Amino acid sequence: MSIDFIIAVIITVVGASTPILFAGLGELVTEKAGVLNLGVEGMMLIGAIAAFATVDLTGNPWLAVVVAAAAGAAASMIFAVLTLSLSANQVATGLALTIFGGGLSTLIGQGFTGRAIHTFDTIFPDALAKDPIGRVFFSYSPLVYFSFIMVALVAWFLRGTRAGLILRAVGENDLSAHSIGYSVIGVRYAAVAFGGAMAGIGGATFPLVLTPLWAEGLTGGRGWIAIALVVFAGWRPVWLLAGAYFFGLLGTFELYAKASGASWTSVLPSEAWAALPYLATVVVLAIISASKRAGGNAPACLGKPFLPTT
Amino acid sequence: MRLKLEKRAEPSRFMLYASPIGAVLVTMIVGAIIFSVIGYDGLGAVYQVFIAPVTTSYKWQDVALKASPLILIGVGLAVGNRAAIWNIGAEGQYVVGGLAGTGVGLLTQNFTGPWILPTMLVAGFIGGAAWGAIPAGLKTRFSVNETLSSLMMTYVAIHLMNYLVTGPWKDPSGYSFPQTPLVTADQTMPIIIPGTQVHLGVLLTLIIAVGVWVLMSRSVFGFQVRVVGSAPNAARHGGFSQKQTVWLVFLLSGGLAGLAGIFEVTGPFQQMSLGFPQNYGFTAIIVAFLGRLNPIGVIIAGIVLAITYVGGDMAQSALQLPNASKGIFQAMMLFFLLASDILVRYRLRFVSRTPAPAPSPSRSAA
Amino acid sequence: MVVNPPLRLEVVGITKRFPGVLANDHVSFAVKPGEIHALLGENGAGKSTLVKMIYGIMQPDEGEIRWNGQPIVVANPRAARKLGIGMVFQHFSLFEALTVLENIALGMDAKIPQRQLEAKIREVMATYGLTLDPHRIVSTLSVGERQRIEIVRALLLNPRLLIMDEPTSVLTPQEVEQLFDVLRLLAKQGCAILYISHKLHEIKALCETATILRGGRVVDTCDPRQETSRSMAEKMIGAGLKDVTKPASRTIGREKLVVNRLSVPAAGHFGVALRDITFNVRAGEIFGIAGVAGNGQNELLLALDGEEIGDDAGAITLDGERIGRCSAKERRLRGLSTVPEERNGHAAVPEFSLSDNSILTGRDRLGMVFSGLIKPGVAHEYTGKVISTFAVKATGAAATAGSLSGGNLQKYIMGREILQNPKVLVVSQPTWGVDAGAAAAIHQAIVDLAVAGSAIVVISQDLDELLALSDTLAVINGGRLSKPMNIADVTIEELGLLMGGIHGEAGHPADKEPVHAA
Secondary structure, X not given: OOHHHHHHHHHHHHHHHHHHHHHHHHHHHHHHOOOOOOOHHHHHHHHHHHHHHHHHHHOOHHHHHHHHHHHHHXXXXXXXXXXXXXXXXXXXXXXXXXXXXXXXXXXXXXXXXXXXXXXXXXXXXXXXXXXXXXXXXXOOOHHHHHHHHHHHHHHHHHHHOHHHXXXXXXXXXXXXXXXXXOOHHHHHHHHHHHHXXXXXXXXXXXXXXXXXXXXXXXXXXXXXXXXXXXXXXOOOHHHHHHHHHHHHHHHHXXXXXXXXXXXXXXXXXHHHHHHHHHHHXXXXXXXXXXXXXXXXXXXXXXXXXXXXXX | OEEEEEEOOOOOHHHHHHHHHHHHHXXXXXXXXXXHHOOOOHHHHHHHHHHHHHHOHHHHHHHHHHHHHHHHHHHHHHHHXXXXXXXXXXXXXXXXXXXXXXXHXXXXXXXXXXXXXXXXXXXXXXXXXXXXXXXXXXXXXXXXXXXHHHHHHHHHHHHHHHHHHHOXXXXXXXXXXXXXXXXXXXXXXXXXXXXOOOEHHXXXXXXXXXXXXXXXXXXXXXXXXXXXXXXXXXXXXXXXOHHHHHHHHHHHXXXXXXXXXXXXXXXXXXXXXXXXXXXXXXXXXXXXXXXXOOHHHHHHHHHHHHHHHHHHHHHHHHHOOOOOHHHHHXXXXXXXXXXXXXXXXXXXXXXXXXXXOOOOOOOOOO | OOOOOOOOEEEEXXXXXXOOEEEEEXXXXXXXXXXXXXXXXXXXXXXXXXXXXXXXXXXXXXXXXXXOOEEEXXXXXXXXXXXXXXXXXXXXXXXXXXXXXXXXXXXXXXXXXXXXXXXXXXHHHHHHOOOOOOOOEHHHOOHHHHHHHHHHHHHOOOOOEEEEEOOOOOOOHHHHHHHHHHHHHHHHOOOEEEEXXXXXXXXXXXOOEEEEEEOOEEEEXXXXXHOOHHXXXXXXXXXXXXXXXXXXXXXXXXXXXXXXXXXXXXXXXXXXXEEEEEEEEXXXXXXXXXXXXXXXXXXXXXXHHOOOOOOOXXXXXXXXXXXXXXXXXXXXXXXXXXXXXXXXXXXXXXXXEHHHHHHHHHOOOOOOEEOOXXXXXXXXXXXXXXXXXXXXXXXXXXXXXXXXXXXHHHHHHHHHHHOOOOOEEEEEOOOOOOOHHHHHHXXXXXXHHHHOOOEEEEEOOOHHHHHHHXXXXXXXXXXXXXXXXXXXHOOHHXXXXXXXXXXXXXXXXXXXXXXOOO
């Protein structure tokens, strides 16, 4: 394998990992507050179409990121009202949100099928990305760099700030947090909104970074992988980064299987490579869940509705 | 005056059954408004999606054909959700059931006899149950969250189907279309209403749904499922095994989804093709909830959702309303149902604001 | 003192209603600076509701709270803390996965850098003679240490009023003494203390004033040092105390339940391992197991009733038959009944009707199942019998378990097991959170069952209950059971030491040190 090939792989992997990294980070914060939102896939789709439509209409990819985040957060508010204010079942509501996001994005996307958009220009001067090593570091979309910043920010927020401590406390023991005087519901609304915004940006990554074309259901289950990723990472942001890149790598095999028929990928049919990330997710979940430590890291109130006794 | 939620001493039976009807009605009203706002004929859309399939008698058979898999899968999921076991991979189990039955079909193409169809049906059930056994085993053995694993296995199932349909199982005389050979006469579901496409599977679905209702309401198994779902510790105390319940629920719901799959292959589809996954497995989640996790309720909810499937197609041709709109209507039904759930356990009360207990304002002792 | 200082806290005519319940009915009382004031009453008398209003968790419907003579509205706990009101909860509001320091930081309203906070914590601990490592994760601490976090958290705020809600229910007698020392020192410095309890001897030892609540109303304010325990108990309960009648001449028969070196590994992170539990219970005998919460009581119950099944068939013997590897169902069929501590969600399913709850544990012994199908009529009839025999207040067999009060649900659960005529009955915390009337009825039912010839195990944190009921008593600590003692030979002192056993200062739960005297 040539160095060029390896660099090409790295660049592809970075792109493929970014959506699940964003969505996973958002879900991680949501879950740390004790809320299990299974609507990530739906929110990603809504973010994706919001971003696509914004670029198509305004030509501004920066604005598209903002709109996608807002759209994802707005979608997450449906979930928040149902589960937090009306204490509906979180699993069922998350599923409904995924179905809703799929329908809504397809409906809006109808008008955009087959259109191409122009997205971000590179932010670093082309000269920096000339030699192979430079390409590895300087050739990406701004969203990729933004995802790294967000990993650091989330890690710092959870570990080093008082607000992060309160958020963890709410996820750990909602009744205690309530009795000390923190607004459990308020903190959870904020965490769900952040999760929605990040899922929205994760969805926006598909049209803005990966393929500038609209396709129905283009997230292809990445939202679910993002949720699995949070378990895999043991609710730790830096591990999430590692996990996202691992799954990103698995996801790129299919591309190579399709692109170069005669290569090493031909040992398996392309469908097998396509199924690999999902199978790997199941296997990794099995390994992680089997070890007791992972369960110990899960926020104690995850998925349970908050019902103060008054 | 303000609204206050007050916990009921006992859950309201009336609300339990009224809220699904309310959810459908509110979906129609809000749906009409939303579609008007985004520039469609809102009232027309609601009429086409919800009413037209009922008033157009030649569409009834379509409704029956769509309702059948939704009910069959929905009944299985209702059992699972009762036990708080979240099988959201029914779509994959449906596909694998179809594949397993088709596999038997391919082997028996050159045979004749009345045993062929039942064998395919059994294979379909086993195929779905086997696919359901994967998340069940992972959950009981490694405590893997079944929501994620069952869904992941759905993607694997669809890729497996794509491979078989475009590769080894492709119809050699099919002009290289990605589809399996058509089923033979002995592999086809008999039509039970002459002049329509309504096949035996529709009747079997109703029989199975009623059977599951008896199972859930009268048997120890049904009791076990309900206890495990409501209070896992009480279930252990009562001598019921959580793991056994997980297995039984996944084998049953997976098997029924697989059966729905092979009903489709031997009924409406007559073969496997890339268009075989119809999202029934996901829509059936809505069916199960809208039917209040009660098999009889699931029959009604399955018909309602089937109406929206048929109505979605009608709206597309009548109003150029994109087919995806039906998904929005379906999700809205579930949203409104979940939102109204709180009324089962709480009642809404208007209360006058209490006067401030102390005359003087709060004072902080700094 | 020249002038009387203003009253630190005055509560005037406080009323609080919940749907169907009048929790507080024009309650009034006052606390002076430096006074240790008891708030005495049974479970359900309205003590917790009252202090929740003082601490701002709830708002009163009527009445006034005065602070240093000024009427105030305590909008929320934050406002309460700003005033100088601290509270230590009965159920600790702690976060298991966080450190001691993080837990304390969460309770502080002011933003203090962690290092400064840590210094302040060490200072407070030195002042009051408390020891605690600020960097330990809470889940690794003993119950007494956890309470210390709450106390330190309250003390850091320099409270002018400290509310202690049933602080000793989880402590050993020795830990209780240490706590009292801290409280006395605090009071000497002028802090008022509102001490909530239903333990009369503690109140006599600690408090100078007691306000007694019954059914949401103040029935008396007295000086507990001038009262006898019995007189206070009668005020608290209302009618004259009804003693449990325990016939002196009971025939203790042959061994029914024999537990021989029962060991169970710890389940998960926070579980307790059972080690070499050995005891036997004879027909007609009531065997008490005392201990501080979280020392393996729950695990022992699960191991006995078959919810956790071990490898050693001979570890548990029922009527000579080895049942150590039998399932819960098989054990129940052989006549072993159990009542776990947690009523809602363990002993009973709150959303289910009482009739269905009878099916939960009675279906096989009482013929409620025929070839896989349930016979609802049999369950309904049996449930009706339980309701009438045990005077359960319920609308009928179709009422959901969740709609019953704690005491009535407990009576139903006890009745459900007792009417199955178990050979052995294992009960955990039989009267926890139950009103006195129901508690007396439950105690009587336990004694009657023993008289009828069943072997009974009572696991409880309530020493008074155990001393009243048991014939034989043992103490569980850190998953080990002490040698059984005849009830006549037991001293409170000895029990206290056994209960404290391994839970000394900063003791690690896994340590196997022998008992050390304080």
